[in-house]
Structure formats: structure tokens, C-alpha cells
Amino acid sequence: QLMGACIMARRKTLEETGLLDEQYFMYYEEVDLCYRIKKAGWKIYFTPEAEIIHYAKQSSKQADVDMLVERNKSLYRFFKKHYGRLSVYTLRAILFIGMLVEISRTLVSLTKGAGKRIDIHWLKTDPEIYIRSLFF
CATH class of the missing domain: 1.20.1280 (Monooxygenase)
Known part of the structure; x- marks a missing residue:
């Protein structure tokens, strides 16, 4: 599962599948987005070489x-x-x-x-x- 803290997507992909669903509150919006992207036939890649700083659970602690x-x-x-x-x-x-x-x-x-x-x-x-x- 990709983390919502850092997702890159092609504009065409998001135009076709839609953005993050605002009905979700903090959890599963990225799962939903990736599910829709995959269902539409797009590929999802994970790049372990990419580095970001994400202070986990700052919103939910x-x-x-x-x-x-x-x-x-x-x-x-x-x-x-x-x-x-x-x-x-x-x-x-x-x-x-x-x-x-x-x-x-x-x-x-x-x-x-x-x-x-x-x-x-x-x-x-x-x-x-x-x-x-x-x-x-």
C-alpha cells in the first residue's frame, strides 16, 4: 500500500480516475485512489530510492x-x-x-x-x- 504522504501521478491518470475521495477521513483515501488507478488499467510503481521526511501520526496522535x-x-x-x-x-x-x-x-x-x-x-x-x- 502506498502512503498518502507522497504520491506522484500523471495528470491524465487523475483526470481519468479522479482525485482523492474526500469522503474518507485520513485513512484509505490513498488505497481507494490506487485501487481506481489500477482498475482503470494504469500501473502503480513504488520507488524505494525516493526519500521524503514524513512525521508519522502527527495528525492522528x-x-x-x-x-x-x-x-x-x-x-x-x-x-x-x-x-x-x-x-x-x-x-x-x-x-x-x-x-x-x-x-x-x-x-x-x-x-x-x-x-x-x-x-x-x-x-x-x-x-x-x-x-x-x-x-x-
Whole structure:
């Protein structure tokens, strides 16, 4: 996946496929753009020799839970836009099952005394993120 911090594209490509979709808030807009570019038959290149300075997470570091909710909403929006509403329900179910598995693993570890080595903060935040991002 290309990072939105540094993307170059031909004008003709963007005229044909459109710019970044403003419906996305901070996440998945570059994934959506690259998907549309690739679908239109254009090639996407990654140039590891290019160097830029990007101060990661400067926009999102203030409110991690809120940003993760927005990330999930953008993920759902991407799937709905490109794969249909049913794909969003499937994705939500997969993420929900994954969350339950992680919570179960953490709870088992806690009962075995490994709680001191586990960051249990996400036991509260993961369900909150999941629930808050259900509706968009």
C-alpha cells in the first residue's frame, strides 16, 4: 500500500480516475485512489530510492481511539464503495470475531498470571472502537 504522504501521478491518470475521495477521513483515501488507478488499467510503481521526511501520526496522535474509529469507518466505506454492502457486513463479522478471539486470549493469559506482561488497555478500547465504527 502506498502512503498518502507522497504520491506522484500523471495528470491524465487523475483526470481519468479522479482525485482523492474526500469522503474518507485520513485513512484509505490513498488505497481507494490506487485501487481506481489500477482498475482503470494504469500501473502503480513504488520507488524505494525516493526519500521524503514524513512525521508519522502527527495528525492522528491526539486521539488514538477516535482515529481508530475513523480508520474502521474508512475501511468499511472502501469495501462498500468497491465491493458492495454485503462485503461490509462480512468484514464487520470478521473483525468482531477477531476482537472476541483477542479478548479471549487476553483473559486466558490473565487467569494464568501473565497479566503483568500484557497491555490490557485495549480490552476496553477495542470493543469501543468496534461499536463506535459500526454506523457511518
